[in-house]
Amino acid sequence: xxxxxxxxxxxxxxxxxxxxxxxxxxxxxxxxxxxxxxxxxxxxxxxxxxxxxxxxxxxxxxxxxxxxxxxxxxxxxxxxxxxxxxxxxxxxxxxxxxxxxxxxxxxxxxxxxxxxxxxxxxxxxxxxxxxxxxxxxxxxxxxxxxxxxxxxxxxxxxxxxxxxxxxxxxxxxxxxxxxxxxxxxxxxxxxxxxxxxxxxxxxxxxxxxxxxxxxxxxxxxxxxxxxxxxxxxxxxxxxxxxxxxxxxxxxxxx
Amino acid sequence: xxxxxxxxxxxxxxxxxxxxxxxxxxxxxxxxxxxxxxxxxxxxxxxxxxxxxxxxxxxxxxxxxxxxxxxxxxxxxxxxxxxxxxxxxxxxxxxxxxxxxxxxxxxxxxxxxxxxxxxxxxxxxxxxxxxxxxxxxxxxxxxxxxxxxxxxxxxxxxxxxxxxxxxxxxxxxxxxxxxxxxxxxxxxxxxxxxxxxxxxxxxxxxxxxxxxxxxxxxxxxxxxxxxxxxxxxxxxxxxxxxxxxxxxxxxxxxxxxxxxxxxxxxxxxxxxxxxxxxxxxxxxxxxxxxxxxxxxxxxxxxxxxxxxxxx
Numbered sequence: 001x002x003x004x005x006x007x008x009x010x011x012x013x014x015x016x017x018x019x020x021x022x023x024x025x026x027x028x029x030x031x032x033x034x035x036x037x038x039x040x041x042x043x044x045x046x047x048x049x050x051x052x053x054x055x056x057x058x059x060x061x062x063x064x065x066x067x068x069x070x071x072x073x074x075x076x077x078x079x080x081x082x083x084x085x086x087x088x089x090x091x092x093x094x095x096x097x098x099x100x101x102x103x104x105x106x107x108x109x110x111x112x113x114x115x116x117x118x119x120x121x122x123x124x125x126x127x128x129x130x131x132x133x134x135x136x137x138x139x140x141x142x143x144x145x146x147x148x149x150x151x152x153x154x155x156x157x158x159x160x161x162x163x164x165x166x167x168x169x170x171x172x173x174x175x176x177x178x179x180x181x182x183x184x185x186x187x188x189x190x191x192x193x194x195x196x197x198x199x200x201x202x203x204x205x206x207x208x209x210x211x212x213x214x215x216x217x218x219x220x221x222x223x224x225x226x227x228x229x230x231x232x233x234x235x236x237x238x239x240x241x242x243x244x245x246x247x248x249x250x251x252x253x254x
Numbered sequence: 255x256x257x258x259x260x261x262x263x264x265x266x267x268x269x270x271x272x273x274x275x276x277x278x279x280x281x282x283x284x285x286x287x288x289x290x291x292x293x294x295x296x297x298x299x300x301x302x303x304x305x306x307x308x309x310x311x312x313x314x315x316x317x318x319x320x321x322x323x324x325x326x327x328x329x330x331x332x333x334x335x336x337x338x339x340x341x342x343x344x345x346x347x348x349x350x351x352x353x354x355x356x357x358x359x360x361x362x363x364x365x366x367x368x369x370x371x372x373x374x375x376x377x378x379x380x381x382x383x384x385x386x387x388x389x390x391x392x393x394x395x396x397x398x399x400x401x402x403x404x405x406x407x408x409x410x411x412x413x414x415x416x417x418x419x420x421x422x423x424x425x426x427x428x429x430x431x432x433x434x435x436x437x438x439x440x441x442x443x444x445x446x447x448x449x450x451x452x453x454x455x456x457x458x459x460x461x462x463x464x465x466x467x468x469x470x471x472x473x474x475x476x477x478x479x480x481x482x483x484x485x486x487x488x489x490x491x492x493x494x495x496x497x498x499x500x501x502x503x504x505x506x507x508x509x510x511x512x513x514x515x516x517x518x519x520x521x522x523x524x525x526x527x528x529x530x531x532x533x534x535x536x537x538x539x540x541x542x543x544x545x546x547x548x549x550x551x552x553x554x555x556x557x558x559x560x561x562x563x564x565x
Contacts, residue, residue: 073454085455091453093447102453110438111439111442112438114470115430117433124438157452
Protein backbone atom coordinates (compact mmCIF):
# COMPACT_ATOMS: atom_id res chain seq x y z
CA UNK A 1 0.00 0.00 0.00
CA UNK A 2 1.49 3.32 -1.02
CA UNK A 3 1.03 6.17 1.39
CA UNK A 4 -0.97 9.06 0.01
CA UNK A 5 -0.45 11.29 2.99
CA UNK A 6 2.26 10.91 5.60
CA UNK A 7 3.09 12.90 8.69
CA UNK A 8 6.29 12.48 10.68
CA UNK A 9 6.81 13.79 14.19
CA UNK A 10 4.36 16.66 13.89
CA UNK A 11 4.76 19.00 16.84
CA UNK A 12 3.01 22.29 17.36
CA UNK A 13 3.50 24.81 20.13
CA UNK A 14 1.16 27.70 20.82
CA UNK A 15 3.44 29.75 23.02
CA UNK A 16 4.48 27.40 25.82
CA UNK A 17 1.48 25.12 25.19
CA UNK A 18 2.27 21.94 23.31
CA UNK A 19 -0.87 21.24 21.27
CA UNK A 20 0.64 18.40 19.28
CA UNK A 21 3.57 16.24 20.33
CA UNK A 22 5.35 14.15 17.72
CA UNK A 23 2.38 12.81 15.81
CA UNK A 24 3.15 10.44 12.94
CA UNK A 25 0.58 8.85 10.70
CA UNK A 26 0.19 7.43 7.24
CA UNK A 27 -2.93 7.36 5.09
CA UNK A 28 -3.09 4.98 2.16
CA UNK A 29 -5.14 4.91 -0.97
CA UNK A 30 -8.64 3.53 -0.44
CA UNK A 31 -8.80 4.26 3.27
CA UNK A 32 -11.49 5.93 5.33
CA UNK A 33 -9.76 7.10 8.49
CA UNK A 34 -11.33 8.76 11.51
CA UNK A 35 -9.44 10.87 14.00
CA UNK A 36 -10.98 10.86 17.44
CA UNK A 37 -10.06 12.36 20.78
CA UNK A 38 -11.46 14.46 23.60
CA UNK A 39 -11.56 18.25 23.38
CA UNK A 40 -8.04 19.66 23.42
CA UNK A 41 -6.48 16.43 22.17
CA UNK A 42 -5.06 18.25 19.15
CA UNK A 43 -7.46 17.13 16.41
CA UNK A 44 -8.04 20.55 14.89
CA UNK A 45 -4.35 21.40 15.17
CA UNK A 46 -3.53 18.19 13.34
CA UNK A 47 -6.04 18.95 10.58
CA UNK A 48 -4.67 22.48 10.24
CA UNK A 49 -1.11 21.17 9.90
CA UNK A 50 -2.11 18.47 7.42
CA UNK A 51 -4.04 20.96 5.27
CA UNK A 52 -1.29 23.55 5.38
CA UNK A 53 -3.30 26.22 7.18
CA UNK A 54 -0.51 26.51 9.73
CA UNK A 55 3.09 25.34 9.82
CA UNK A 56 4.32 22.84 12.43
CA UNK A 57 6.93 23.76 15.03
CA UNK A 58 8.67 20.51 14.08
CA UNK A 59 7.99 17.56 11.83
CA UNK A 60 6.93 17.21 8.24
CA UNK A 61 3.97 16.39 6.02
CA UNK A 62 4.33 14.54 2.71
CA UNK A 63 1.54 14.29 0.18
CA UNK A 64 1.97 11.89 -2.74
CA UNK A 65 5.66 11.66 -1.95
CA UNK A 66 6.14 15.40 -1.92
CA UNK A 67 7.11 17.52 1.07
CA UNK A 68 4.19 19.89 1.59
CA UNK A 69 4.97 21.08 5.11
CA UNK A 70 3.49 24.55 5.54
CA UNK A 71 2.96 25.18 1.83
CA UNK A 72 -0.46 26.67 2.50
CA UNK A 73 -3.99 25.62 1.76
CA UNK A 74 -4.07 27.13 -1.75
CA UNK A 75 -1.14 25.02 -2.94
CA UNK A 76 -2.51 21.89 -1.28
CA UNK A 77 -5.94 22.38 -2.82
CA UNK A 78 -4.25 22.59 -6.22
CA UNK A 79 -2.25 19.42 -5.54
CA UNK A 80 -5.42 17.51 -4.70
CA UNK A 81 -6.12 17.85 -1.01
CA UNK A 82 -9.46 19.37 -0.09
CA UNK A 83 -11.09 20.04 3.25
CA UNK A 84 -14.29 21.08 4.89
CA UNK A 85 -14.55 22.99 8.12
CA UNK A 86 -15.83 22.28 11.60
CA UNK A 87 -17.65 25.61 11.66
CA UNK A 88 -19.49 25.62 8.38
CA UNK A 89 -17.81 27.85 5.78
CA UNK A 90 -19.93 29.11 2.91
CA UNK A 91 -20.07 32.10 0.58
CA UNK A 92 -23.22 33.79 1.97
CA UNK A 93 -24.06 35.85 -1.11
CA UNK A 94 -23.29 33.21 -3.72
CA UNK A 95 -25.86 30.70 -4.90
CA UNK A 96 -25.37 26.98 -4.44
CA UNK A 97 -24.43 26.59 -8.08
CA UNK A 98 -22.03 29.56 -8.02
CA UNK A 99 -20.27 28.07 -4.99
CA UNK A 100 -19.70 24.82 -6.84
CA UNK A 101 -18.73 26.67 -10.02
CA UNK A 102 -16.06 28.54 -8.05
CA UNK A 103 -14.55 25.22 -6.99
CA UNK A 104 -14.68 23.96 -10.58
CA UNK A 105 -13.07 27.15 -11.89
CA UNK A 106 -10.30 26.77 -9.35
CA UNK A 107 -9.73 23.11 -10.19
CA UNK A 108 -9.56 23.80 -13.92
CA UNK A 109 -7.22 26.75 -13.34
CA UNK A 110 -9.52 29.19 -15.12
CA UNK A 111 -9.76 31.80 -12.38
CA UNK A 112 -7.69 34.39 -14.17
CA UNK A 113 -9.82 34.37 -17.31
CA UNK A 114 -10.95 37.95 -17.09
CA UNK A 115 -13.15 38.28 -20.13
CA UNK A 116 -14.39 34.70 -20.60
CA UNK A 117 -18.05 34.03 -19.99
CA UNK A 118 -18.69 31.87 -16.95
CA UNK A 119 -22.21 31.08 -18.13
CA UNK A 120 -20.84 29.66 -21.39
CA UNK A 121 -18.14 27.54 -19.78
CA UNK A 122 -19.70 24.11 -20.34
CA UNK A 123 -17.14 22.16 -18.34
CA UNK A 124 -17.51 24.34 -15.25
CA UNK A 125 -21.29 24.22 -15.50
CA UNK A 126 -21.29 20.44 -15.84
CA UNK A 127 -19.00 19.82 -12.86
CA UNK A 128 -21.07 22.17 -10.69
CA UNK A 129 -24.36 20.60 -11.67
CA UNK A 130 -23.05 17.07 -11.28
CA UNK A 131 -21.82 17.74 -7.74
CA UNK A 132 -25.07 19.55 -6.89
CA UNK A 133 -27.00 16.46 -7.95
CA UNK A 134 -24.65 14.15 -6.09
CA UNK A 135 -25.33 16.04 -2.87
CA UNK A 136 -29.04 16.47 -3.44
CA UNK A 137 -28.67 20.23 -3.82
CA UNK A 138 -29.73 20.43 -7.47
CA UNK A 139 -33.20 21.78 -6.84
CA UNK A 140 -31.74 24.46 -4.55
CA UNK A 141 -29.04 25.48 -7.01
CA UNK A 142 -30.40 29.00 -7.44
CA UNK A 143 -30.72 29.67 -3.70
CA UNK A 144 -28.29 31.94 -1.91
CA UNK A 145 -26.08 29.98 0.44
CA UNK A 146 -27.08 32.13 3.41
CA UNK A 147 -30.74 31.21 2.89
CA UNK A 148 -30.09 27.45 3.14
CA UNK A 149 -31.01 25.48 6.26
CA UNK A 150 -28.04 24.54 8.46
CA UNK A 151 -27.82 20.96 7.19
CA UNK A 152 -27.66 22.12 3.58
CA UNK A 153 -25.01 24.70 4.43
CA UNK A 154 -22.91 21.88 5.84
CA UNK A 155 -23.54 19.81 2.72
CA UNK A 156 -22.60 22.73 0.48
CA UNK A 157 -19.35 23.27 2.37
CA UNK A 158 -18.45 19.61 1.85
CA UNK A 159 -19.81 19.52 -1.72
CA UNK A 160 -17.60 22.42 -2.80
CA UNK A 161 -14.58 20.50 -1.50
CA UNK A 162 -15.72 17.51 -3.55
CA UNK A 163 -16.10 19.71 -6.63
CA UNK A 164 -12.32 20.12 -6.54
CA UNK A 165 -12.16 16.39 -7.30
CA UNK A 166 -9.35 15.94 -4.81
CA UNK A 167 -7.30 12.81 -4.24
CA UNK A 168 -7.82 13.08 -0.52
CA UNK A 169 -10.39 14.93 1.51
CA UNK A 170 -10.26 16.00 5.16
CA UNK A 171 -13.59 16.52 6.81
CA UNK A 172 -13.53 18.38 10.11
CA UNK A 173 -16.63 17.13 11.93
CA UNK A 174 -18.82 16.69 8.84
CA UNK A 175 -21.93 15.99 10.90
CA UNK A 176 -21.52 18.46 13.77
CA UNK A 177 -24.43 20.81 14.26
CA UNK A 178 -26.68 18.48 12.30
CA UNK A 179 -29.66 16.59 13.72
CA UNK A 180 -29.12 12.91 14.51
CA UNK A 181 -31.54 11.93 11.78
CA UNK A 182 -29.56 13.86 9.18
CA UNK A 183 -26.16 12.53 10.24
CA UNK A 184 -26.46 9.14 8.60
CA UNK A 185 -27.96 10.71 5.50
CA UNK A 186 -24.96 13.05 5.21
CA UNK A 187 -22.51 10.17 5.68
CA UNK A 188 -24.25 8.07 3.05
CA UNK A 189 -24.05 10.97 0.61
CA UNK A 190 -20.37 11.47 1.45
CA UNK A 191 -19.42 7.88 0.91
CA UNK A 192 -21.36 7.62 -2.36
CA UNK A 193 -19.93 10.92 -3.59
CA UNK A 194 -16.37 9.87 -2.74
CA UNK A 195 -16.76 6.86 -5.00
CA UNK A 196 -18.34 8.83 -7.80
CA UNK A 197 -15.80 11.62 -7.75
CA UNK A 198 -12.92 9.17 -7.41
CA UNK A 199 -11.54 10.32 -4.07
CA UNK A 200 -8.82 7.94 -2.92
CA UNK A 201 -8.90 8.59 0.81
CA UNK A 202 -11.12 10.29 3.34
CA UNK A 203 -9.96 11.56 6.73
CA UNK A 204 -12.55 12.79 9.15
CA UNK A 205 -12.53 14.23 12.62
CA UNK A 206 -15.67 13.09 14.33
CA UNK A 207 -17.21 12.94 17.79
CA UNK A 208 -20.19 10.74 17.02
CA UNK A 209 -18.95 7.21 17.76
CA UNK A 210 -21.77 5.58 15.78
CA UNK A 211 -20.51 7.41 12.72
CA UNK A 212 -16.86 6.71 13.55
CA UNK A 213 -17.31 2.98 14.05
CA UNK A 214 -19.86 2.63 11.27
CA UNK A 215 -17.73 4.05 8.49
CA UNK A 216 -14.02 3.89 9.33
CA UNK A 217 -11.45 1.43 8.05
CA UNK A 218 -9.07 2.73 10.67
CA UNK A 219 -9.27 4.96 13.71
CA UNK A 220 -6.54 7.21 15.07
CA UNK A 221 -7.13 8.17 18.70
CA UNK A 222 -5.41 11.33 19.92
CA UNK A 223 -4.90 12.18 23.54
CA UNK A 224 -3.01 15.18 24.93
CA UNK A 225 -1.32 15.81 21.61
CA UNK A 226 -0.10 12.26 21.07
CA UNK A 227 -1.33 9.25 19.14
CA UNK A 228 -2.83 6.93 21.74
CA UNK A 229 -3.84 4.26 19.26
CA UNK A 230 -3.90 3.76 15.51
CA UNK A 231 -5.85 0.62 14.67
CA UNK A 232 -8.96 -0.95 13.16
CA UNK A 233 -12.36 -0.17 14.74
CA UNK A 234 -12.46 -3.68 16.19
CA UNK A 235 -9.08 -3.27 17.93
CA UNK A 236 -10.01 0.21 19.16
CA UNK A 237 -13.19 -1.12 20.69
CA UNK A 238 -11.11 -3.64 22.64
CA UNK A 239 -8.54 -1.07 23.76
CA UNK A 240 -9.29 -0.18 27.37
CA UNK A 241 -6.92 2.78 27.37
CA UNK A 242 -8.68 4.41 24.43
CA UNK A 243 -12.08 3.75 25.88
CA UNK A 244 -11.12 5.36 29.15
CA UNK A 245 -9.42 8.39 27.66
CA UNK A 246 -11.43 9.07 24.54
CA UNK A 247 -14.66 7.22 24.11
CA UNK A 248 -15.97 6.81 27.62
CA UNK A 249 -17.52 3.72 29.16
CA UNK A 250 -21.11 4.49 28.42
CA UNK A 251 -20.53 5.28 24.74
CA UNK A 252 -18.45 2.13 24.35
CA UNK A 253 -21.30 0.02 25.62
CA UNK A 254 -23.59 1.20 22.80
CA UNK B 255 -34.92 41.32 -22.13
CA UNK B 256 -35.88 43.33 -19.07
CA UNK B 257 -32.29 43.33 -17.87
CA UNK B 258 -31.21 45.24 -20.93
CA UNK B 259 -34.09 47.68 -20.92
CA UNK B 260 -32.90 49.98 -18.12
CA UNK B 261 -29.32 50.40 -19.36
CA UNK B 262 -30.49 50.72 -22.99
CA UNK B 263 -32.97 53.48 -22.10
CA UNK B 264 -30.28 55.21 -20.06
CA UNK B 265 -27.91 55.08 -23.02
CA UNK B 266 -30.52 56.56 -25.36
CA UNK B 267 -31.16 59.32 -22.82
CA UNK B 268 -27.42 60.04 -22.57
CA UNK B 269 -27.16 60.18 -26.37
CA UNK B 270 -29.95 62.75 -26.76
CA UNK B 271 -28.99 65.01 -23.84
CA UNK B 272 -26.86 67.37 -26.01
CA UNK B 273 -29.77 67.74 -28.43
CA UNK B 274 -32.42 68.64 -25.88
CA UNK B 275 -30.75 69.93 -22.71
CA UNK B 276 -29.30 73.42 -22.17
CA UNK B 277 -25.51 73.56 -22.76
CA UNK B 278 -24.76 74.00 -19.06
CA UNK B 279 -26.65 70.85 -18.10
CA UNK B 280 -24.95 68.98 -20.94
CA UNK B 281 -21.53 70.07 -19.68
CA UNK B 282 -22.31 68.45 -16.33
CA UNK B 283 -22.70 65.14 -18.12
CA UNK B 284 -18.95 65.13 -18.84
CA UNK B 285 -17.75 64.74 -15.25
CA UNK B 286 -20.62 62.31 -14.71
CA UNK B 287 -19.33 60.04 -17.46
CA UNK B 288 -15.74 60.31 -16.24
CA UNK B 289 -16.80 59.44 -12.70
CA UNK B 290 -18.96 56.60 -13.96
CA UNK B 291 -15.84 55.02 -15.48
CA UNK B 292 -13.86 55.59 -12.28
CA UNK B 293 -16.59 54.11 -10.11
CA UNK B 294 -17.11 51.02 -12.27
CA UNK B 295 -13.50 50.23 -11.41
CA UNK B 296 -13.74 51.23 -7.77
CA UNK B 297 -16.73 48.97 -7.33
CA UNK B 298 -14.90 45.96 -8.75
CA UNK B 299 -12.71 46.40 -5.70
CA UNK B 300 -15.44 47.35 -3.22
CA UNK B 301 -18.68 45.68 -4.29
CA UNK B 302 -17.16 42.57 -5.83
CA UNK B 303 -13.93 42.00 -3.89
CA UNK B 304 -14.90 43.56 -0.56
CA UNK B 305 -12.02 46.03 -0.32
CA UNK B 306 -12.86 49.67 0.29
CA UNK B 307 -10.18 52.02 -1.03
CA UNK B 308 -9.93 55.48 0.48
CA UNK B 309 -7.10 56.43 -1.82
CA UNK B 310 -8.47 56.01 -5.31
CA UNK B 311 -8.08 59.70 -6.06
CA UNK B 312 -4.41 58.77 -6.40
CA UNK B 313 -5.15 56.91 -9.62
CA UNK B 314 -7.60 59.57 -10.80
CA UNK B 315 -4.72 61.99 -10.31
CA UNK B 316 -2.29 59.76 -12.19
CA UNK B 317 -4.66 59.66 -15.17
CA UNK B 318 -5.40 63.38 -15.15
CA UNK B 319 -1.75 64.41 -14.75
CA UNK B 320 -0.72 61.98 -17.49
CA UNK B 321 -3.07 63.80 -19.88
CA UNK B 322 -1.92 67.22 -18.75
CA UNK B 323 1.75 66.29 -19.08
CA UNK B 324 1.32 64.76 -22.48
CA UNK B 325 -0.71 67.65 -23.94
CA UNK B 326 1.09 70.49 -22.21
CA UNK B 327 4.71 69.35 -21.90
CA UNK B 328 5.17 66.82 -24.67
CA UNK B 329 2.75 68.04 -27.30
CA UNK B 330 1.01 64.68 -27.49
CA UNK B 331 -2.59 65.63 -28.21
CA UNK B 332 -4.22 62.40 -29.33
CA UNK B 333 -6.83 61.41 -26.72
CA UNK B 334 -6.42 57.76 -27.64
CA UNK B 335 -2.71 57.97 -26.85
CA UNK B 336 -3.51 59.85 -23.63
CA UNK B 337 -6.02 57.22 -22.49
CA UNK B 338 -3.61 54.44 -23.32
CA UNK B 339 -0.77 56.12 -21.43
CA UNK B 340 -3.08 56.88 -18.48
CA UNK B 341 -4.17 53.25 -18.30
CA UNK B 342 -0.58 52.00 -18.48
CA UNK B 343 0.69 54.45 -15.87
CA UNK B 344 -2.29 53.70 -13.64
CA UNK B 345 -1.42 50.00 -13.80
CA UNK B 346 2.27 50.71 -13.29
CA UNK B 347 1.65 52.73 -10.12
CA UNK B 348 -1.04 50.34 -8.88
CA UNK B 349 1.15 47.25 -9.24
CA UNK B 350 3.51 47.96 -6.30
CA UNK B 351 0.94 49.95 -4.29
CA UNK B 352 -1.58 47.13 -4.68
CA UNK B 353 0.99 44.46 -3.80
CA UNK B 354 1.47 46.17 -0.44
CA UNK B 355 -2.16 47.10 0.23
CA UNK B 356 -3.89 43.79 -0.57
CA UNK B 357 -2.03 42.09 2.27
CA UNK B 358 -4.37 43.97 4.56
CA UNK B 359 -8.14 44.03 4.80
CA UNK B 360 -10.93 46.22 6.13
CA UNK B 361 -9.84 49.40 7.86
CA UNK B 362 -6.13 48.62 7.43
CA UNK B 363 -6.52 48.33 3.68
CA UNK B 364 -8.52 51.58 3.64
CA UNK B 365 -5.93 53.42 5.73
CA UNK B 366 -3.03 52.15 3.67
CA UNK B 367 -4.64 53.26 0.40
CA UNK B 368 -5.37 56.60 2.06
CA UNK B 369 -1.71 56.88 3.04
CA UNK B 370 -0.49 56.23 -0.50
CA UNK B 371 -3.04 58.75 -1.77
CA UNK B 372 -1.64 61.38 0.59
CA UNK B 373 1.93 60.64 -0.48
CA UNK B 374 0.97 61.22 -4.10
CA UNK B 375 -1.01 64.36 -3.24
CA UNK B 376 1.95 65.83 -1.38
CA UNK B 377 4.22 64.93 -4.27
CA UNK B 378 2.14 66.79 -6.88
CA UNK B 379 1.63 69.70 -4.48
CA UNK B 380 5.27 70.18 -3.55
CA UNK B 381 7.18 69.36 -6.73
CA UNK B 382 6.29 72.71 -8.14
CA UNK B 383 8.71 72.68 -11.06
CA UNK B 384 7.32 69.43 -12.34
CA UNK B 385 3.63 69.60 -11.44
CA UNK B 386 2.91 73.30 -11.11
CA UNK B 387 2.11 72.85 -7.42
CA UNK B 388 -1.32 74.01 -6.29
CA UNK B 389 -1.93 75.78 -9.59
CA UNK B 390 -1.61 72.55 -11.50
CA UNK B 391 -0.92 72.24 -15.21
CA UNK B 392 -3.13 73.00 -18.19
CA UNK B 393 -4.76 70.14 -20.05
CA UNK B 394 -4.75 71.26 -23.68
CA UNK B 395 -7.70 70.37 -25.88
CA UNK B 396 -6.96 66.86 -27.18
CA UNK B 397 -7.41 65.54 -30.71
CA UNK B 398 -10.26 63.06 -31.09
CA UNK B 399 -9.52 60.12 -33.39
CA UNK B 400 -6.74 62.20 -34.89
CA UNK B 401 -9.01 65.13 -35.73
CA UNK B 402 -7.87 68.59 -34.65
CA UNK B 403 -10.95 70.40 -33.38
CA UNK B 404 -9.25 73.48 -31.98
CA UNK B 405 -11.09 75.78 -34.39
CA UNK B 406 -14.55 75.29 -32.88
CA UNK B 407 -15.66 77.12 -29.70
CA UNK B 408 -14.92 75.29 -26.46
CA UNK B 409 -18.53 74.59 -25.46
CA UNK B 410 -19.34 73.26 -28.92
CA UNK B 411 -16.28 71.02 -28.75
CA UNK B 412 -17.14 69.70 -25.30
CA UNK B 413 -20.85 69.27 -25.88
CA UNK B 414 -20.35 67.83 -29.35
CA UNK B 415 -17.45 65.59 -30.35
CA UNK B 416 -15.92 65.31 -26.88
CA UNK B 417 -19.29 64.41 -25.36
CA UNK B 418 -19.83 61.53 -27.75
CA UNK B 419 -16.23 60.42 -27.34
CA UNK B 420 -16.89 60.12 -23.60
CA UNK B 421 -20.09 58.19 -24.26
CA UNK B 422 -18.09 55.73 -26.37
CA UNK B 423 -15.46 55.31 -23.66
CA UNK B 424 -18.15 54.83 -21.01
CA UNK B 425 -19.97 52.22 -23.11
CA UNK B 426 -16.74 50.32 -23.76
CA UNK B 427 -15.69 50.51 -20.13
CA UNK B 428 -19.12 49.31 -19.02
CA UNK B 429 -19.19 46.41 -21.49
CA UNK B 430 -15.71 45.38 -20.43
CA UNK B 431 -16.56 45.51 -16.72
CA UNK B 432 -19.82 43.64 -17.37
CA UNK B 433 -17.77 40.81 -18.83
CA UNK B 434 -15.21 40.89 -16.04
CA UNK B 435 -17.79 40.51 -13.27
CA UNK B 436 -19.44 37.65 -15.16
CA UNK B 437 -16.20 35.83 -15.86
CA UNK B 438 -14.64 33.02 -13.82
CA UNK B 439 -12.37 35.74 -12.45
CA UNK B 440 -15.37 37.78 -11.28
CA UNK B 441 -16.78 34.74 -9.50
CA UNK B 442 -13.47 34.17 -7.72
CA UNK B 443 -13.48 37.80 -6.54
CA UNK B 444 -16.93 37.31 -5.02
CA UNK B 445 -15.80 34.18 -3.18
CA UNK B 446 -12.97 36.23 -1.67
CA UNK B 447 -15.37 39.01 -0.67
CA UNK B 448 -17.69 36.53 1.03
CA UNK B 449 -15.20 34.24 2.75
CA UNK B 450 -11.42 34.40 2.12
CA UNK B 451 -10.73 31.37 4.34
CA UNK B 452 -13.07 29.20 2.31
CA UNK B 453 -11.78 30.65 -0.97
CA UNK B 454 -8.24 29.61 -0.05
CA UNK B 455 -9.44 26.14 0.87
CA UNK B 456 -10.81 25.91 -2.67
CA UNK B 457 -7.39 26.79 -4.08
CA UNK B 458 -8.18 30.42 -4.87
CA UNK B 459 -5.15 32.56 -4.09
CA UNK B 460 -6.64 35.51 -2.22
CA UNK B 461 -3.76 38.03 -2.52
CA UNK B 462 -3.29 37.39 -6.23
CA UNK B 463 -6.94 37.98 -7.08
CA UNK B 464 -7.15 41.03 -4.84
CA UNK B 465 -4.08 42.45 -6.56
CA UNK B 466 -5.57 41.90 -10.03
CA UNK B 467 -8.80 43.60 -8.98
CA UNK B 468 -6.79 46.47 -7.50
CA UNK B 469 -4.82 47.03 -10.71
CA UNK B 470 -7.94 46.85 -12.90
CA UNK B 471 -9.74 49.35 -10.69
CA UNK B 472 -6.72 51.66 -10.86
CA UNK B 473 -6.74 51.48 -14.66
CA UNK B 474 -10.40 52.50 -14.67
CA UNK B 475 -9.68 55.34 -12.26
CA UNK B 476 -6.81 56.59 -14.43
CA UNK B 477 -8.96 56.45 -17.59
CA UNK B 478 -11.73 58.41 -15.88
CA UNK B 479 -9.16 60.82 -14.48
CA UNK B 480 -7.84 61.54 -17.97
CA UNK B 481 -11.42 62.26 -19.13
CA UNK B 482 -11.90 64.76 -16.29
CA UNK B 483 -9.13 67.00 -17.65
CA UNK B 484 -10.40 68.47 -20.93
CA UNK B 485 -13.68 69.98 -19.59
CA UNK B 486 -11.86 72.10 -16.98
CA UNK B 487 -8.75 72.49 -19.13
CA UNK B 488 -6.59 72.26 -16.02
CA UNK B 489 -5.42 69.58 -13.64
CA UNK B 490 -4.59 70.41 -10.02
CA UNK B 491 -3.74 68.51 -6.83
CA UNK B 492 -7.31 68.62 -5.42
CA UNK B 493 -8.04 65.78 -7.85
CA UNK B 494 -5.67 63.61 -5.83
CA UNK B 495 -6.72 64.90 -2.39
CA UNK B 496 -8.25 62.46 0.07
CA UNK B 497 -11.61 64.24 0.15
CA UNK B 498 -11.85 63.41 -3.53
CA UNK B 499 -11.37 59.74 -2.63
CA UNK B 500 -14.11 60.24 -0.07
CA UNK B 501 -16.41 61.63 -2.77
CA UNK B 502 -15.83 58.51 -4.84
CA UNK B 503 -16.84 56.32 -1.91
CA UNK B 504 -19.85 58.59 -1.30
CA UNK B 505 -21.01 58.27 -4.92
CA UNK B 506 -20.66 54.49 -4.73
CA UNK B 507 -22.74 54.29 -1.55
CA UNK B 508 -25.27 56.77 -2.94
CA UNK B 509 -25.90 54.67 -6.03
CA UNK B 510 -25.47 51.31 -4.31
CA UNK B 511 -22.43 49.05 -4.39
CA UNK B 512 -24.44 45.82 -4.51
CA UNK B 513 -25.70 46.57 -7.99
CA UNK B 514 -23.59 46.66 -11.16
CA UNK B 515 -25.02 50.03 -12.29
CA UNK B 516 -25.34 51.44 -8.77
CA UNK B 517 -22.10 53.44 -8.85
CA UNK B 518 -22.98 54.85 -12.30
CA UNK B 519 -26.30 56.10 -10.97
CA UNK B 520 -24.48 57.39 -7.89
CA UNK B 521 -22.12 59.44 -10.04
CA UNK B 522 -25.04 60.92 -11.97
CA UNK B 523 -27.06 61.88 -8.92
CA UNK B 524 -23.99 63.22 -7.12
CA UNK B 525 -22.93 65.54 -9.95
CA UNK B 526 -26.37 67.06 -10.55
CA UNK B 527 -27.34 67.18 -6.90
CA UNK B 528 -24.06 68.84 -5.97
CA UNK B 529 -24.58 71.44 -8.68
CA UNK B 530 -28.15 72.05 -7.60
CA UNK B 531 -27.35 72.33 -3.88
CA UNK B 532 -24.35 74.57 -4.55
CA UNK B 533 -26.57 76.92 -6.52
CA UNK B 534 -28.85 77.28 -3.49
CA UNK B 535 -26.50 77.35 -0.52
CA UNK B 536 -22.76 77.70 -0.01
CA UNK B 537 -22.52 74.84 2.47
CA UNK B 538 -23.25 71.89 0.22
CA UNK B 539 -21.01 69.55 2.23
CA UNK B 540 -23.31 69.94 5.22
CA UNK B 541 -26.28 68.81 3.15
CA UNK B 542 -24.31 65.96 1.62
CA UNK B 543 -23.07 64.80 5.00
CA UNK B 544 -26.65 64.51 6.19
CA UNK B 545 -27.57 62.72 3.00
CA UNK B 546 -24.75 60.21 3.49
CA UNK B 547 -25.95 59.48 7.02
CA UNK B 548 -29.49 58.92 5.73
CA UNK B 549 -28.30 56.52 3.05
CA UNK B 550 -26.18 54.45 5.40
CA UNK B 551 -29.02 54.19 7.94
CA UNK B 552 -32.10 53.85 5.74
CA UNK B 553 -30.86 52.64 2.35
CA UNK B 554 -27.59 50.72 2.78
CA UNK B 555 -27.96 49.32 -0.73
CA UNK B 556 -28.21 52.85 -2.14
CA UNK B 557 -30.60 54.30 -4.69
CA UNK B 558 -30.29 51.26 -6.92
CA UNK B 559 -31.38 49.10 -4.00
CA UNK B 560 -34.53 51.23 -3.75
CA UNK B 561 -35.24 51.10 -7.49
CA UNK B 562 -34.26 47.55 -8.34
CA UNK B 563 -33.76 45.35 -5.28
CA UNK B 564 -31.44 42.54 -6.30
CA UNK B 565 -32.62 39.05 -5.38
